[in-house]
Amino acid sequence: MNPFPKGSCNVRQTIFRVAFLPMVALMTLVVPVVFGQGPSSHPVKVFIYDRTRMDAWQWASAPPETSSYAYVQTLQRLGMTQQLHRWDWELELAQPTILRAPDNAVSPVTAQGQLGLGGTYYASNGNNSYPVAAFFKQGFARFDGKGKNLRIGRFEFFDGAETKPRNPTLAWLQANRTSNRLISNFGFTNAQRSFDGLDGQWQLGSWNVTAMAARADQGVFNMNGNPELNVDVQYLALTRMEARQHVLWRAFAIGYHDGRTGVTKTDNRPLPIRTADHANIRIGTYGGNLIAAVPAGPGQFDFVFWGAGQNGSWGPQSHKAGAVALEGGYQFRKLATAPWLRGGWFRSTGDNNPSDGTHNTFFQLLPTPRLYALTPFYNLMNSTDDFVQLIDRPSKRLNLRSDLHWLQLTSGNDLWYSGGGAFDNKVFGFAAHPSNGATSLASVADISADWQTSRNINLNFYYGHTWGKTVIAATYPTNPNMQFGYVEFVYHWSSGAASAAKQ
Numbered sequence: 001m002n003p004f005p006k007g008s009c010n011v012r013q014t015i016f017r018v019a020f021l022p023m024v025a026l027m028t029l030v031v032p033v034v035f036g037q038g039p040s041s042h043p044v045k046v047f048i049y050d051r052t053r054m055d056a057w058q059w060a061s062a063p064p065e066t067s068s069y070a071y072v073q074t075l076q077r078l079g080m081t082q083q084l085h086r087w088d089w090e091l092e093l094a095q096p097t098i099l100r101a102p103d104n105a106v107s108p109v110t111a112q113g114q115l116g117l118g119g120t121y122y123a124s125n126g127n128n129s130y131p132v133a134a135f136f137k138q139g140f141a142r143f144d145g146k147g148k149n150l151r152i153g154r155f156e157f158f159d160g161a162e163t164k165p166r167n168p169t170l171a172w173l174q175a176n177r178t179s180n181r182l183i184s185n186f187g188f189t190n191a192q193r194s195f196d197g198l199d200g201q202w203q204l205g206s207w208n209v210t211a212m213a214a215r216a217d218q219g220v221f222n223m224n225g226n227p228e229l230n231v232d233v234q235y236l237a238l239t240r241m242e243a244r245q246h247v248l249w250r251a252f253a254i255g256y257h258d259g260r261t262g263v264t265k266t267d268n269r270p271l272p273i274r275t276a277d278h279a280n281i282r283i284g285t286y287g288g289n290l291i292a293a294v295p296a297g298p299g300q301f302d303f304v305f306w307g308a309g310q311n312g313s314w315g316p317q318s319h320k321a322g323a324v325a326l327e328g329g330y331q332f333r334k335l336a337t338a339p340w341l342r343g344g345w346f347r348s349t350g351d352n353n354p355s356d357g358t359h360n361t362f363f364q365l366l367p368t369p370r371l372y373a374l375t376p377f378y379n380l381m382n383s384t385d386d387f388v389q390l391i392d393r394p395s396k397r398l399n400l401r402s403d404l405h406w407l408q409l410t411s412g413n414d415l416w417y418s419g420g421g422a423f424d425n426k427v428f429g430f431a432a433h434p435s436n437g438a439t440s441l442a443s444v445a446d447i448s449a450d451w452q453t454s455r456n457i458n459l460n461f462y463y464g465h466t467w468g469k470t471v472i473a474a475t476y477p478t479n480p481n482m483q484f485g486y487v488e489f490v491y492h493w494s495s496g497a498a499s500a501a502k503q
Helices: 011-035 117-124 168-178 271-276 470-475
Strands: 044-058 068-084 087-099 135-145 148-155 195-204 207-217 228-242 247-258 281-296 299-314 317-331 340-348 383-395 398-409 415-419 430-434 440-452 457-468 482-494
Touching: 044 117, 068 117, 068 135, 168 247, 168 281, 168 299, 168 317, 195 228, 281 317, 430 470, 440 470, 457 470
Parallel strands: none
Antiparallel strands: 044 068, 044 482, 068 087, 087 135, 135 148, 148 195, 195 207, 207 228, 228 247, 247 281, 281 299, 299 317, 317 340, 340 383, 383 398, 398 440, 415 430, 440 457, 457 482
16 A cells, blocks of 8 residues: 555655655765775774654544554654764664554644644644654764764764673663663654763773763754754763672762743743743752662572752742652573562652642653653653562563553642653643542553564563553543553674664
8 A cells, every 4th residue: 555645646755855866876985985995993883774664653632633544654864973082973873664653643622632642743743644754863073082982963862871780680770770761862752852062981990970061953843853942951960880780889979951931831830820931940859769680599680779859940930849760670580481579669759739839740841751651641740650460581583572651740730741841942842631639540461572582683672552541531531541552673893893873
């Protein structure tokens, strides 16, 4: 079946001109350099990343609207990098495309905005079902000294991922349970996020100091990732590895500023008050985390603590908020598949009184929210999450995971929030639905499988079922339940050790 409907006869030509011609031009320059010259002590290395995913949503519904749909998204990232003595540089283009973004997933009935990520893609690209673009994803130069480096330009940044533990358990916990909570590239989305600025690291033995100051770029759901936003962030972290790679801790401080005065803030105040609020957001976030893996019997225990407090100003309101996570588990490492059973609890503050002049909703800044909400209809704002998860590895190339979540809103006077932060100058970046005074949100069960079929190819699968509770049923009385799933193909190739991180 032809994926391009009648009336869109120029879509193919647009994709070719806007997306692939820049890629071809770059390769025309790169290939002779890499493959046409003789041996070099400083070769230019090329890397290619391709991700194609088919998403299917069945969002909760209210009469008379329906909200079941599927769409396809593709992302190509093509770049080159070179190491020159103590310097290295990297250039990268990205080309995201959405096919069949649903035009029936922007709710005209409940006025609750987009019904799942498909509706967000449609609305964020001028109500276009086939948005496509190509843009400058990364471009930076970096000085690499002994135990220290300094990078300047456009780059991706991931809070909490400054170190690379050799212990595989710590590495998994860092990547999946503590990092990317507050600053990240929103890697699950098609256009993703970059930052313009500088960052640096200083490594002294088991100590690491990382600092970053940058402005966020457009992207995420908007396919054009070139423009810079009036949103800036500053980050400072001290990390240390302890006890022979069994314990890792980090302390951090983050400054956040949103100066997009024409954008209406998402919070629990009445709409006329929010529309009249053009003051900036300035928030300081201070916290830390500790992860540990302790051998015991036929396996090992793991422990995770993460916590943060916030202060500052939310427009004309003062801002005071916080969040904490506690997790633990046991992995049977001597069994063939190394099953790993974990459980945890997360709680963030919500706002109990929209009229008291203080904003108490924990604000998630610029994260990758899906790492902590695999069916992405919620995030870490005004939420309480009790969960258990089982991870298994039937073979070296196949990873299985299944989670059960029991979700509550912390405050019934606040909202049910979703989203991952600023991504253009039109909307705030976090969406919200009314709680109607209730706190019972949903229960979620899911399963995922990540299969590395070869050195360069991965196939990933996910399915999640959501049983909507009182909060969701109040807005979507016809069917408060949801389903979300996808099939994903990932190809990655490099002529050498490229530095791009694809999360």
